[in-house]
Amino acid sequence: MFLCTCCARTTHHARAHSAAIYFVHTSAKEGVDTIIEARAQGVPIYGETLHQYCCFNAERYKQPRGFCSHTYPSLKFPEDQVTLWDGLVRSGFPTLATDEYPTTLELKLRGKRSRTSPVATSAPRRAWASAGARASSSAA
Numbered sequence: 838m839f840l841c842t843c844c845a846r847t848t849h850h851a852r853a854h855s856a857a858i859y860f861v862h863t864s865a866k867e868g869v870d871t872i873i874e875a876r877a878q879g880v881p882i883y884g885e886t887l888h889q890y891c892c893f894n895a896e897r898y899k900q901p902r903g904f905c906s907h908t909y910p911s912l913k914f915p916e917d918q919v920t921l922w923d924g925l926v927r928s929g930f931p932t933l934a935t936d937e938y939p940t941t942l943e944l945k946l947r948g949k950r951s952r953t954s955p956v957a958t959s960a961p962r963r964a965w966a967s968a969g970a971r972a973s974s975s976a977a
Contacts, residue, residue, distance in 0.1 A: 844871040848882055857881035863930075864890045864913050866920040873928050885932035886921050894918050905945065 844860065848871055851858045863869060863884045875882040887908060895912045897903045906912065924930025 844868050848872075848875045848880065851875070851882060852880055858883065860884040861934075862887060862890075862908070862910060863921075864910050864917060866913075866917045869917075869920045869924045869928075869930050873924060873930055876929050876931075883931050885934040886925070886930070888933060888935060891918060891921050891925070891933065902942070905942065 844867065847858055847860075850856070852875075858881070860868060860872060860883070863872065863886045868884065869886075872882050872884040889906050889908050889912065893906045893912050894915050894917070896915075897906050897912055921930070925933055
């Protein structure tokens with residue numbers, strides 16, 4: 838319900854102010870439906886989904902190493918998957934994207950875990966932060 842309300846509210850503001858909106862990481866049926874409806878009415882609303890949402894659903898988390906497919910927001914339900922594919926192939930949902938940062942399983946497991954996620958969340962950031970610090974110190 839929260840996603841539906843946020844997408845609808847944002848779309849309302851886009852209409853009211855003649856603004857374009859680009860929704861990222863669209864993962865649920867409600868978001869896809871809102872984007873398709875607005876686009877059909879000529880509102881410049883765009884959206885993307887990630888391949889994880891099209892290829893996997895929440896059942897994936899029950900499998901060994903299912904957490905490796907996790908992203909934000911989390912994987913949803915089979916009906917969301919069907920809506921994403923239908924939107925991409927037939928209904929005017931415009932973009933399949935990726936923002937992958939490929940890592941080894943070892944690196945995923947090494948990072949800091951949050952209280953709500955078994956997935957490592959900070960290892961890649963630490964690597965980028967270290968690289969940035971080295972670049973800054975060598976430029977000084």
